Every structure is written in structure tokens, then in C-alpha cells.
Amino acid sequence: MTVTLKDVAVACGLSPGTVSRALNHHPSVHQDTVDYVTAMARSMGYYPNRAGKALSARKKPVSIGVLLPSVNGPFFDDVKSGMHKALREYEDLGLTLVCDEVEGWKETDHLQALKRLIKAGCNAFCLCTQPRPAILALLEELKHTCTYIACVNHNLPELKPLFFVGVDFYKSGFLAANLAHLCLRDKPLNVIIVIGLKSLKGHMERVRGFTEGLRYFGRQAHLISLIEGEDNEILTQTLTMEALKAHPEASCLYVATGSAVSGACRAVIALSGRRPYFIATDEIPSTRDYFKEGIIDASICQDPFLQGYYAIKKLYNCVTSGDLVEKGDLIVDPSIRLKAHYL
């Protein structure tokens, strides 16, 4: 039989109530008691029972505040679905989600959303945002009252969050290089790279991973151009078309940003000549269509569903178990998807 709170209480010669308070950092417990109880609990191998906890805490649920740049961004729909799956699994254990969704990455928007979440009285936070000064400052302040702050999809290393769940962007680019190397083993590797915003760290990390990857695999690649589409479909299409037209020797098109994929696809379609190998990034509904049409050859994906799912679950576990476990980051492997996945 597992050891319960009562067992610890008996062993300590204290009441269950006191032990509970000691273990949950309640202010009104003598420090000596806290130390004694903590040591005893650890030595007895005590681990709180989530069922009991959830049941008794039914009036004070775990409410996690979520900030996502998901408005009009289909990529984050999958993150949201994963979060809602976690919610379904844990709602009868007292989990609540407060989702604040924002369009794009504008600092002021994110700042306001964050303030709304704090005002809503969340006791944990799961964020996808950018490391802008004002945001970091607000979060640093928040950290004094709430230690349960996690990052999903995009990390904030400067903040040192409780944990980060997401993909290694560098590795994602490296994998793209590996694939390009395989597919063009005996052919020249003349590459056009398309991204969204150079100011977003993740995007540039992919580019770095890609170029270093090609070097690792011993390829003399020629980077024709690095196109910045500014998350604008028309602009992306135009620039990509120009590059493709000016460089018929291009053998590989690597689109390192999910939001730039459809623009690049339109460019390829418009130029109905011989097509370069097309390696995309991420997977949104339109990606699937371009796959079926044979425009995209492969896409380097990152399972946004699982990211949302794991982030919420880990956070819930941290809050309920007094973060004994579940700390470290969770870096999910990038995965390759081909047309066959959509048949």
C-alpha cells in the first residue's frame, strides 16, 4: 500500500491538516515544522494522491492561462486542439483553461492579453509569445507571485520558464538539409530559401540549421537567395517567382516558415516549368492540398497537437504535485511528412 498523508502525519506526531499545510507552502506554518515534515515525507516516499487532492480542491480549481497568437493562424488550431484534449482528460480533476488568443506577434497585443490573463486570476500560465522587453518585464514581475509559467512552441530563454515544450528549430532545418541531401544525392544543390520574418528567431534558426546541415553532409551547396516574405502571401509569391525565374538552375526550394508555404506554392504553380524539390515547413490545411497537387514534395513538421497537449498536462502536473517531477523541457523531434501521409 502506498504511503498517505495520514501516515506521514502519524510518523511526525502531527495532524493531517498541519502536514498538508506544511507540504503546500502555507504561510502559517513554522519553518521547523515545514523542514521536519518535508524531510519525513521524502524519506517515507510520500507522493500526494491526485484523486484525493482533486476531490477536496473542487472549489479552487487549477486554472491555466493560455496565450496564443492563434487568430487567423491555422497552425495554432492544432496546438489548441491538443490543449483541449488535455483539458478533457483533466477537467474532472479540477483543471480549467482560460484561453486568450491574439492575431500575430505584435508586442502591445501580447502585453494586453497577458494582463487580461493575470487579471483573470490564473494560477499558472502557458505562453507562446516573443521576447520583447515589455513582455519580459511583465513576466519577471509575475514570477514573484506565480512560479508556474511555461512556454510552448516558442521559448523565452531569457525568462527561464518552468519548462518549454516545442521543437528545436535548428534541428528542423538540419533535417531539411538531410532530406535535400538524400533527394539530390548526385545533383547540384542550388537552393532558394523562403522565410517569414528575419526578426523571428525561430525562422532564422531553421536557416542556420539548414546551411550547417548541408555542410555536415559534405555538400557544396549554393544559396541563391534568402527571401523574406514578411508573412505576406502576395509578397512571398512575387519574390519567390522572381527568384525562380531568374535562376532556372535552382534545384531545391526550402520554405522554412509555415506561413510562407502557400505563397511559395503559388509561385511554383504560376511558373509551370520544371519544378525544384520543394521542402516545406509545418502542416496546415492548405499544405495538405498542395501536397495532393504534387507541388510540395516533403514538409518538416513539428506536431503542434502534441505540444499543446503535453504543455498543459505538464503544467497541471507541476501545479498539483508541487513540481516534484515534470520540470525539464520537452523538445519534440521534427518529423518528415510526404504525400503518402495524406492519401
Place this chain on the structure above:
Amino acid sequence: MTVTLKDVAVACGLSPGTVSRALNHHPSVHQDTVDYVTAMARSMGYYPNRAGKALSARKKPVSIGVLLPSVNGPFFDDVKSGMHKALREYEDLGLTLVCDEVEGWKETDHLQALKRLIKAGCNAFCLCTQPRPAILALLEELKHTCTYIACVNHNLPELKPLFFVGVDFYKSGFLAANLAHLCLRDKPLNVIIVIGLKSLKGHMERVRGFTEGLRYFGRQAHLISLIEGEDNEILTQTLTMEALKAHPEASCLYVATGSAVSGACRAVIALSGRRPYFIATDEIPSTRDYFKEGIIDASICQDPFLQGYYAIKKLYNCVTSGDLVEKGDLIVDPSIRLKAHYL
């Protein structure tokens, strides 16, 4: 506030005990009561609280019997790890695992293991076995007393289990074909396929998916030979070597069975000539080494960890929630892994 058992009891004018029994298929309840309570519960949107259930049922835990052909089979180590992760997550909610591990696929071994599990008094089963007559017969009998029988990794369609968690072997082969098509776009596709046992359905399904996939992608492929290594490393190596030696025109080696990978790798190493594209299946420790050495170019994997994890979780949810949800099969997508995944 969510609706509780007590609410339903009040609405029905019955005691909570009776409602509980009615909802849990206890024998000693009048059928009219069962119908009435069930209808009322449904109309009120009642959904049992797992915390309460787990707490009260602490002496009668959910014990899931697991049968895996995992002895000396590193592939199933990952399945096991996933199952143990699920166990850790749910053990304080009353989950217990009884694992019976077997070496290989011999009918008598599996039969005995199954009998041991039944004798152990498990109230749910998670099985990875083959559709042999005696096994199916025993399971059909078991079905009368226990409806919670699920299959993991290998399905038993004849049994109609509660659900199946695993990969679509056909799709796995199809994906391999997609990759071969991409990597050898402008080159002849002369293929040698290596498998373990022709008698294992999953293995042949991969071969079928591969050949039909090539046809789908419009490739005139030439199948040089289909080698059956009989899960024997030496034999696999020998036969593969002979085939490679006799056919220098071979441009692609597809090993459609995890257990045949290392034998095929040794064959390629022994013949230090120009290497064909090497597409492997699954991922075990030795696979990683051959990747690093540059023998294997790609592997079509199936995330055994997640399979074990999901299978146990689904089964637990079915048992505790009276299988309201969580029924349907869970078919995980095959994934492509390259060298970059291991750096």
C-alpha cells in the same frame, strides 16, 4: 458546477447507491431502474468524476493484463516504456499493470501467458499477439466475462477487440515507396525487399503497400527479389549478400521488418561496393548505430512508445468511464527518420 451522482439521485428520487449500481451494470438492480437512471443521467449531462471514483475504489484497482512478445525484442522495450509512463500517470488513480512477457510469436507460449493473465484476475487486457485458432478461441471465451480487451501493435480483426492501437502496415510500406520515389526520381528503381516472416501478416502488408505505392507514383519498378530472413540474422545477412552480389543494378534496398534490419546492414557492410538506397523499418538501438555509420539512409518508424502509452490510457479510460468515449481504433501515422534525428 458540474452535475454529480447525487444530483442524478435526487432527480430520480433514488439513493446515490442505487444510481451508482444502475450506472455500473450491477446485477442486483431492476431493469426499469437501470433504464430510468441511465436516461436521466444522460439527459442531465452527467459524467462520472474520476477523482471520486478512483478514491472510493482504492481497494479494487483497475488491473490491466499485458501480453507482449518483448523478451529479447528491443522494439517492444519502447512499447513497455510507454505503458509504464501511463502507469505512472494513473497509478494514484488506481491503475495496476500485470505484464506477461514472452519471447517470439509461438502460439503455445502466448496461450500460456494469456492463461496466466486470466488467472491473475485482471479486469482488462492489452494484447500483442497473433490470430492463431487456439488464442482466438480462448479470447472469445474471455469476452463473455470481460469486455475490456484491446490490441496493441498487432491487431486481431477476427476478435473485434474494444479497440486497436498501432500503425497501418500497408501505409508504412506505401510511405517507403513515396520516399524511394523521391530519392530516386530520375533513376531506375531496382528493388530488393527483405522481410522477416512471410507468415506474419503485418510484414506482407508492408510489401504490398510498397509495391502498390510505387505503382501509384507512376514508377516502373523492378522487384529483384523478396528475401525472407526468418527472423534469423545470419540467414538474413547471407541471403541479402547473395542478392546484392548477383544484382549490381540494385538501386534500392527496402527492409520491411525491424528484426531483419541488422542482418541486412551487415550484408551491405560486407559488400563494400556502391551502396543502394537503404530504407529500413522501425528503430531499435542497433538501427541508430547503422544510421550513424551511414549504412541506413532512412527508416520508416511507428512510435512504439506512444502506442503503449495510448493503449493503456485508453483502456483505463474505458474501464473507469464505462466506455462512454474512447472506443474507436487509434491508427498512428508512420514516420520517417533520417540520420539527422540521431545527431
Place this chain on the structure above:
DNA sequence: TTGAAAGCGCTACCAC
């Protein structure tokens, strides 16, 4: 600062 007791949702046991 600590103890005692009630109650979260559910099931099992014992009466009836």
C-alpha cells in the same frame, strides 16, 4: 502555530 472535523464524488457493505 496547530488540531479537529467536515466534506469533495463515489462505491461497498450491511440492513431492510
Place this chain on the structure above:
DNA sequence: GTGGTAGCGCTTTCAA
């Protein structure tokens, strides 16, 4: 066939 009651592990009042 059904009702009452106790108790699972934990937190949280209210008293002391």
C-alpha cells in the same frame, strides 16, 4: 431490489 452509512486522501474552515 433499494436505502443508509462509512470511508477512500486531501484541503480547508473554525477553534484552540
